[in-house]
Amino acid sequence: MTTAQIRLRHVSKVFETQTMETHALRDISLTIYQGDYVAITGPSGCGKSTLLSVLGLLDSVTSGDYELDGVNLAQVSLDQMAQMRNLKLGFIFQSFNLIDELSVLDNVILPLRYAAKPLSKDEMYQQAKACLNKVGLSHREDHKPNQLSGGQQQRVAIARALVTNPEVLLVDEPTGNLDSKSGNQVMQLLGELNQQGTTICLVTHDYRYADMAKRKLQMLDGAILTHPVEETA
Numbered sequence: 001m002t003t004a005q006i007r008l009r010h011v012s013k014v015f016e017t018q019t020m021e022t023h024a025l026r027d028i029s030l031t032i033y034q035g036d037y038v039a040i041t042g043p044s045g046c047g048k049s050t051l052l053s054v055l056g057l058l059d060s061v062t063s064g065d066y067e068l069d070g071v072n073l074a075q076v077s078l079d080q081m082a083q084m085r086n087l088k089l090g091f092i093f094q095s096f097n098l099i100d101e102l103s104v105l106d107n108v109i110l111p112l113r114y115a116a117k118p119l120s121k122d123e124m125y126q127q128a129k130a131c132l133n134k135v136g137l138s139h140r141e142d143h144k145p146n147q148l149s150g151g152q153q154q155r156v157a158i159a160r161a162l163v164t165n166p167e168v169l170l171v172d173e174p175t176g177n178l179d180s181k182s183g184n185q186v187m188q189l190l191g192e193l194n195q196q197g198t199t200i201c202l203v204t205h206d207y208r209y210a211d212m213a214k215r216k217l218q219m220l221d222g223a224i225l226t227h228p229v230e231e232t233a
């Protein structure tokens with residue numbers, strides 16, 4: 001686990017409204033390595049989701065540098081950034097964000113329809129079916145999401161995140177809407193994906209789940225309090 005995949009250097013994020021400025025991230029320097037499993041914890045409002053959005057190229061930084069696989073993102077166009085996001089990153093959120101009108105299989109296929117390199121219909125179906133198999137839901141592929149339990153829906157969302165073969169999974173409170181048994185299953189699945197080589201960055205309020213990661217980062221007021229490994233800023 002030595003190749004740096006993500007490197008933030010002195011990153012800050014300020015949200016400005018007409019009446020106030022919020023310093024959501026303050027001078028964050030952080031390296032995430034290939035195959036890493038990082039859990040981010042901290043009180044409500046400390047900046048965890050903002051950090052994940054920045055890591056996921058869903059939000060820009062106010063200052064500082066972000067390097068993804070050695071590419072400084074300040075030097076790429078918005079189109080290139082969107083391509084890197086689609087190619088390299090997968091997202092899992094607390095709310096499953098599945099489309100109820102589509103079957104489970106069609107939900108999982110969806111990201112492939114927007115891929116830069118379009119696959120044939122057969123390839124898309126094969127890839128989506130393989131991901132559903134990975135999350136143990138092959139037998140539900142023709143169901144609609146609202147015919148599944150919450151835990152099953154989250155596993156569909158995980159299959160959808162995996163279908164583009166992302167190098168990094170960014171995961172925000174994946175168990176927030178689940179009972180503890182389903183939550184444990186989802187966390188076990190994330191652990192297996194990490195063992196198979198996927199880098200994981202997880203935001204969680206649950207310290208039991210944070211303990212499953214290889215490294216824990218604690219945030220407070222937009223800053224990272226603990227650095228279990230030395231950061232090169």
Ligand SMILES: Nc1ncnc2c1ncn2[C@@H]1O[C@H](COP(=O)(O)OP(=O)(O)OP(=O)(O)O)[C@@H](O)[C@H]1O
Pocket residue numbers: 015016022023024042043044045046047048049050051
């Ligand atoms: N779009 C926005 N505009 C203005 N302020 C924002 C915006 N998004 C987040 N913030 C503020 O930035 C700070 C960090 O928010 P963030 O959502 O990252 O916290 P969090 O640690 O994920 O919280 P929670 O655990 O409650 O989800 C908060 O003070 C929040 O109100």
